[in-house]
Amino acid sequence: MHPQLEILLELQDLKAQQRELAEATADTSHEIERKVFRVKPEDAAAQLQSKIEEMESVLAPDVADRYRIISRRRNRAVAPVLNGICYGCFMTVPTGVPPSNDEIRWCEHCGSFLYFVD
Numbered sequence: 001m002h003p004q005l006e007i008l009l010e011l012q013d014l015k016a017q018q019r020e021l022a023e024a025t026a027d028t029s030h031e032i033e034r035k036v037f038r039v040k041p042e043d044a045a046a047q048l049q050s051k052i053e054e055m056e057s058v059l060a061p062d063v064a065d066r067y068r069i070i071s072r073r074r075n076r077a078v079a080p081v082l083n084g085i086c087y088g089c090f091m092t093v094p095t096g097v098p099p100s101n102d103e104i105r106w107c108e109h110c111g112s113f114l115y116f117v118d
């Protein structure tokens, strides 16, 4: 896999974690669970944020630009491709695009980075 694609996938995971954490802390019914957290939710949020920033800083400039644009529009910057369909927009990925994760590719319809699953 292309190392930048790996970073993008990890970033996506960290951001999903960040959203889940924000939801969990907003929901007061989790009060009891929160007491057994090993880290305070605010500390966890800060750590996630600093890790996200650290990883964003190692993205190549052209990848980082696209990543920033997509991240503003959608939660997921990387869309899985299954059976030739981009799951970011459910449009067909042109057959001219070889299904390989060794290069950074993106969907020409929705702009998402593509991650070929099959």
Ligand SMILES: [Zn+2]
Residues within 6 Å of the ligand: 079, 086, 087, 088, 089, 090, 091, 107, 108, 109, 110, 111, 112
């Ligand atoms: Zn797409």
